[in-house]
Amino acid sequence: MDEHVPIESASDGTQVKEETINPEIVRVDQRGSVIATAPIEDVIKEWSLENPRALGGGLAARILAAATQHVHNQLRDMSCRIDNANLTIDRLKTESAVKDVTIAVQKEQIVSLSRGKYSRLAMASFSTVLFGFAIDFFRNNMIGYGLSFIVMAVVLGIGTVLSAPRRDAK
Amino acid sequence: MIFPDIIELLLLGVYDRGIPNQERIVLKVQERLNTAQYGVLLSISDLNSTAARPIWDNCFNFTEHIVDPGMILFIYTGPGSERRTTIAGTQIPAHVFHWGKKLTVFASTLITPIIFKVESIIVAPVPINRTQLNE
Numbered sequence: 064m065d066e067h068v069p070i071e072s073a074s075d076g077t078q079v080k081e082e083t084i085n086p087e088i089v090r091v092d093q094r095g096s097v098i099a100t101a102p103i104e105d106v107i108k109e110w111s112l113e114n115p116r117a118l119g120g121g122l123a124a125r126i127l128a129a130a131t132q133h134v135h136n137q138l139r140d141m142s143c144r145i146d147n148a149n150l151t152i153d154r155l156k157t158e159s160a161v162k163d164v165t166i167a168v169q170k171e172q173i174v175s176l177s178r179g180k181y182s183r184l185a186m187a188s189f190s191t192v193l194f195g196f197a198i199d200f201f202r203n204n205m206i207g208y209g210l211s212f213i214v215m216a217v218v219l220g221i222g223t224v225l226s227a228p229r230r231d232a233k
Numbered sequence: 234m235i236f237p238d239i240i241e242l243l244l245l246g247v248y249d250r251g252i253p254n255q256e257r258i259v260l261k262v263q264e265r266l267n268t269a270q271y272g273v274l275l276s277i278s279d280l281n282s283t284a285a286r287p288i289w290d291n292c293f294n295f296t297e298h299i300v301d302p303g304m305i306l307f308i309y310t311g312p313g314s315e316r317r318t319t320i321a322g323t324q325i326p327a328h329v330f331h332w333g334k335k336l337t338v339f340a341s342t343l344i345t346p347i348i349f350k351v352e353s354i355i356v357a358p359v360p361i362n363r364t365q366l367n368e
Contacts, residue, residue: 067248067259069307069318069327078253078311081336098276098347099235099284106235 104128104135176228183223190219239350241266245305251340253311258346260306268295268328273308274347275338285347293332300328310334 108128110117115124193216200209241264249255258273273293276285293308296315300306305320305327313331320327338344 067245067257067305068321069305069316069329070321071316071318071329072254072257072307072309072313073316073318073329074254074309074311074313074331076254076311078256078334079336080251080253081338081340096234097284097286100238101235101283103237 102135104131107131179226179228183226186219186223186226190216190223193219239271239348240264242271242306242348244346244348247339247346250342251337253337254309254313256310256337256339258308258310260308260348262300262302262304262306265299265301267297267299268306269297270351271295272349272351273332274349276345276347278343278345285345287347288344291338293330295330298328301326304328306330308332310338 107118108131111124111128115121118124118127193212197209197212197216200206200212241262243261243263245259245261247256247258249257272295274287275291276287278285295306303325305325307327307329308331309329310332312333312335313329315331316329318327318329319325332338339346
């Protein structure tokens with residue numbers, strides 16, 4: 064990303080390069096007064112040193128300069144705190160979003176587990192019933208039926224165990 | 234004279250100095266503002282980086298737009314049309330202005346822009362009881 068180029072400049076392309084510095088621009092007699100920008104605390108400090116009378120005398124000028132500097136420092140401190148607080152808020156927002164996703168996933172897991180609970184109970188009951196029938200078949204010398212019922216009971220039992228939720232599942 | 238900083242605009246810099254049709258001043262809006270209150274003066278750097286001498290008769294005034302924080306303002310020194318667009322490769326909003334100068338102006342690094350803010354004005358009344366030039 065280049066922050067300094069728009070998608071379309073909308074220039075009409077007629078500008079030409081100035082080969083030499085335009086004398087009209089640099090003529091000394093066409094220059095205005097010097098103007099500058101500076102933080103207010105620096106200006107007051109400078110005035111208090113160079114021209115304290117303008118600020119009510121030496122003592123008053125020093126007090127004013129110190130007070131301005133103090134307020135400036137406090138403002139800078141508060142600004143830093145606000146920046147830090149904003150960073151913390153951003154971090155917490157991100158963490159909160161991650162937690163929301165985790166909670167949604169876990170809610171869905173809980174719903175699916177509660178649905179599976181009844182089917183597992185039914186499978187276990189049916190497996191027990193089949194096992195009971197198998198024992199009766201063995202008692203009546205119906206070995207073939209008994210074995211097939213035993214196999215079905217075991218398969219159902221294993222299926223019930225395997226479909227049970229694991230403790231380490233996230 | 235020393236003036237306070239303008240905090241609602243951030244001067245990102247002057248780019249492509251001396252390159253026709255690409256030379257531009259780039260500003261970033263820090264607070265919601267009306268651009269009509271601001272302008273640019275050409276100046277010659279003096280003393281240090283925060284002081285300069287404005288060059289007479291070299292002033293650019295923005296047209297009136299309400300702009301929001303985060304918007305980038307481009308002032309191309311050449312002619313062209315004003316347009317609202319975005320930064321290349323992003324969705325960052327941008328507004329393009331044109332100064333309309335036939336020649337590039339920032340080829341010399343001594344020449345620098347001053348961004349100014351109009352705080353108060355006097356508008357002269359129209360002298361309706363006198364003959365006008367176009368009559």
